[in-house]
Amino acid sequence: MRERLELFKGDITTLDVSVIVNAANSSLLGGGGVDGAIHRAAGPELVWECRKLNGCPTGSAKLTGGHNLKAAHVIHTVGPIWRDGNHGEPDLLTKAYRSCFALIRQMGFGSAAFPSISTGAYRFPLEQASRIAIQEGLAALEENLVLRKLIFVCYDAATLEAYQARIEQLAPVPA
Numbered sequence: 103m104r105e106r107l108e109l110f111k112g113d114i115t116t117l118d119v120s121v122i123v124n125a126a127n128s129s130l131l132g133g134g135g136v137d138g139a140i141h142r143a144a145g146p147e148l149v150w151e152c153r154k155l156n157g158c159p160t161g162s163a164k165l166t167g168g169h170n171l172k173a174a175h176v177i178h179t180v181g182p183i184w185r186d187g188n189h190g191e192p193d194l195l196t197k198a199y200r201s202c203f204a205l206i207r208q209m210g211f212g213s214a215a216f217p218s219i220s221t222g223a224y225r226f227p228l229e230q231a232s233r234i235a236i237q238e239g240l241a242a243l244e245e246n247l248v249l250r251k252l253i254f255v256c257y258d259a260a261t262l263e264a265y266q267a268r269i270e271q272l273a274p275v276p277a
């Protein structure tokens with residue numbers, strides 16, 4: 103399973119995979135960070151398609167086309183804004199990953215790439231967020247054999263380190 107899991111340091115919009123996941127806000131009408139990068143790379147048609155979706159609640163996920171992106175599809179999910187950890191933030195982040203993996207399974211996608219949801223503007227602590235991401239990713243790989251390649255995209259060194267540490271911890275390569 104570990105061979106189907108990959109870390110990529112760079113820009114998610116450059117990846118040629120079946121679907122890339124967008125860390126959106128509940129309006130789905132674009133924003134900064136990875137949301138801004140995806141909309142810029144996809145072109146104006148993406149926001150027109152998103153308008154028809156009438157937003158997305160935190161923890162849920164919605165599918166659109168990829169438009170000018172290399173990826174054929176985009177899954178827009180909304181992670182929780184971190185407050186203090188006592189407002190259901192971990193559960194909502196878990197729910198967001200599970201909603202994305204449910205769509206990936208339903209659509210039969212063979213490859214998918216995720217950004218580090220909620221760890222930017224939404225200020226979710228990287229340690230805890232990376233554990234949730236890797237745990238949910240490993241569970242999805244276990245139960246969905248059609249998904250042959252799962253990439254976690256780390257945009258900066260700190261995120262890459264956190265994800266690397268988590269993978270070592272949760273899916274150690276047998277000695």
Ligand code: APR
Nearest residue numbers: 113114125127133134135136137139220221222223224257
């Ligand atoms: N490719 C991959 N990852 C990226 C890219 C990119 N081009 N640009 C930024 N990132 C990384 C950030 O460095 C961070 O690690 O994505 C992670 C998530 O950060 P944000 O994009 O700020 O997303 P999030 O914390 O979920 O906040 C979402 O920000 O952009 C707005 O509209 C969005 O309101 C929503 C909020």
